[in-house]
């Protein structure tokens with residue numbers, strides 16, 4: 001579903017502006033300059049866009065007043081116009097600064113604090129309450145809701161809301177908003193396809209750990225312009241099981257996620273030359289977003305604190321990243337695949353990149369859920385919780 005919404009919010013006020021402005025640096029510069037002044041315009045579109053815009057105006061002026069072309073000023077201007085640099089068609093960032101983009105490329109992650117407005121956070125929490133009520137009626141996980149091993153009807157424990165964008169119009173609307181797609185476009189290009197969405201609950205006192213893994217080990221593609229955006233729903237600190245990453249590991253190998261020849265969806269950093277002290281926790285207040293690269297090694301520990309830690313993930317990739325055979329990507333034909341376009345255009349021409357690949361096959365005979373698949377691990381990096389009482393943490 002190509003994004004056909006012709007309007008989007010201006011970053012400086014709530015007014016709508018033509019979405020096309022956002023993708024044309026020079027037009028965006030003039031739009032912002034007119035409504036918010038030159039400082040805001042330079043901040044939004046960058047100094048290069050300003051040079052580009054001023055230059056094209058100058059060009060028009062000289063064309064409109066041919067007599068002017070004999071003046072010394074015009075001769076200088078002609079030289080400037082003909083200078084061999086061409087800023088038109090350059091790719092400008094939409095939301096992120098060049099420093100943030102460079103940081104992501106180097107480290108494979110980013111945290112943007114206070115990215116999602118409170119009104120949106122309220123809507124997300126309201127949707128979660130609705131699914132919690134639904135979970136209380138279940139005795140086992142179903143295609144919408146994934147329950148903790150310790151769940152009972154008397155003590156309902158929801159671990160994950162599966163594909164929330166398909167069962168909540170609010171969470172679909174957020175997914176298609178510039179809050180999510182703006183930074184994603186800056187990092188993976190204008191044409192984006194959804195891989196999956198999920199809302200991981202990690203409730204206070206017992207929220208399950210997610211063992212270390214690379215998303216790309218689950219779904220290898222023809223290139224790795226693949227990322228996950230996590231909307232942080234509760235203040236995330238070291239005690240409530242933040243997402244942790246190994247910076248720079250997105251440029252390394254794709255690690256073996258198999259146990260006894262069967263895909264187990266996890267690896268042990270200590271067995272693979274990664275030093276625990278290098279792991280970084282992605283923390284921030286509720287309303288922040290984390291972004292992690294598809295190949296970065298990441299995981300999170302059990303939440304034994306008295307505060308929940310919930311993250312809503314939208315995982316996506318460049319439209320020209322196609323799944324390799326055996327990837328755990330849902331494939332129901334090209335029509336369904338193209339229906340998953342978030343913005344921009346689909347393509348039938350995959351882009352191939354020379355990167356390491358491992359195929360996540362054979363699959364274990366368990367439901368498709370990272371928590372179930374990772375039970376195949378013989379040794380775990382994180383604690384697990386034992387028994388419905390929520391007591392008795394064991395290794």
Ligand SMILES: O=C(O)CCC(=O)C(=O)O
Pocket residue numbers: 200210215241242243298299300311370
């Ligand atoms: O919820 C988390 O902390 C990690 C989730 C994750 O990496 C995943 O579900 O693939």
